Amino acid sequence: MCAYAPAGADLIARAWRAEDLGQLFTDASVRLHRMLPFEAAVWRAADPVTALVAAPVRTEHIGGKHCAAYWESELLDEDVNRFRELARSVSPAASLRISTEDRPGRSACYRYFMQPLGLGDELRVVLRAGNRPWGLVSLFRERGSRPFSQADTELVAALSTPLGRAVRAHLQSGSGEPADAEPDGPGLLLFDADGALTGYNDEARQWLAQMPRQPTVPNPSAIALPSWVIGAVAQARAIATERDHGPARVRVRTRGGRWLVCHASCVRTSAGETGQTALVIEPAARSDIASILAAAHQLSSRELEITRLITRGVPTQDIAAQLFISPHTVRDHIKAIFDKTAVHSRGALVAKFHSACAAPERE
Incomplete structure (x- = not known):
């Protein structure tokens, strides 16, 4: 840890002492900002098996309404520095400007998400432990600011494993909040071919209400959608259109410590075209929990x-x-x-x- 000590050592120590994963993300972001300035950030837990975004999620200076554009760029377009690729690469971190040789317009994420928000560069890092992704972090700088350097990239890459281990430990322990009464059955949400919510049952609303507090994506209905729902739906659409392969499955933990599994799949129309996407939320089977453990x-x-x-x-x-x-x-x-x-x-x-x-x- 000599590459970032003592500030990095303090960051890691506090990560282990955090009350929960949300507090870990908050403290880590504050301390990392002192080492490596940035104007906006998103910290996310990840499903270590599928590398999809899980819960909780912390955003800084980015509204939830932009979440869909981010994940559609990540999962439905040929993009740069995809998290799933970083999870397997030699280095778990990469900057957009360096990776595109200062031509960020090659990135769908830049065109559809960053540019409209006035962001000029993104530094991504996968928090890895045991060769598994446990967290997905995006740091952003505004247009006109100095792009992230190779030294910046190496600094966050060095933090990847020690922070990944702390995130892994917090995901195992869950939270100490009392468990709410559980719904009587699985939750079901339906999305149209463009990823817009078209319907849901009461159980879906009840399960989502038990999740850690986090930014949600505004929509016309009375239900708030977290990032991991949007990501699973986008992954299902990517699989259906043969842009990617499965599964569109993510395990998340409620505030009371209960493991849930969220799995999404697209249905076909009678003409064989991609139709609605159905997303089911239900208590995780032992086999799902076993894979996490x-x-x-x-x-x-x-x-x-x-x-x-x-x-x-x-x-x-x-x-x-x-x-x-x-x-x-x-x-x-x-x-x-x-x-x-x-x-x-x-x-x-x-x-x-x-x-x-x-x-x-x-x-």
Whole structure:
């Protein structure tokens, strides 16, 4: 961390001490601004499996009404520095001006989102931990301001992993707010071919009301749409038009700590054209939660399989028989699982996983 100490070291330390993820984003943005000036910013949690925007989201000097233009540029157009590509690249950070050789008009995001807002450059960074994306950050400078430099890019790239680890830890812990009464069934939202909301059920409104407070996209209806809904719908449209491949699926956590899964898909008209997009919000199945937990603790597929059997009370000998491996190999896997999840017994492991899967099992 010598590239940004001591200010960067203080930023990371405070990130770990934050009360929740929203406070982490607030504190990190304030301290990063002292190191690296910017005029606007967006901090987002990410689904570590699909790299889609999740919750919460913090915006600074950018209104929610512009969210749709941003994600349509990101997911429906051939754009520069896409988050999914940065999540897999050698460096998790990139600036628009440098990447386009000072020709930002090559970017759909610049043309449809930044230029109308008077923004001249964007510095993106994916907060990565365990080779997974846990946060997506955009820093903006206005037109006429000095563009982000290579040194700026290297600074935020150096912060990516330590901040990613802190975000991952906060996503695992959830919030301490009391849980509200849950809706009786899945929430359903319908969007037209242009991504505009056309209908929803009461359950959708109730589920969305339980999400962390964050900027929403204004629309004529009585329901406010957060960024992760807009992003999932845009991803579904990208898949339907063969611009991308799936899934249009994102896991989010309510203020009470309940994991939800949001999945979107486009329907076809009778003529085979892309029609409405349906988005469903419902409690996450254990399989969905397991994929998040596996990413959070860097469990291999075999380790996750053994963890599931342990949480069901299956003894070592029976695990070995079911998986056609030796009991000694099972014990080696269990030791690795304990090390990665920071527990020292089967009981503690079961408690850790059951706390994340506190709701009745849905498969």
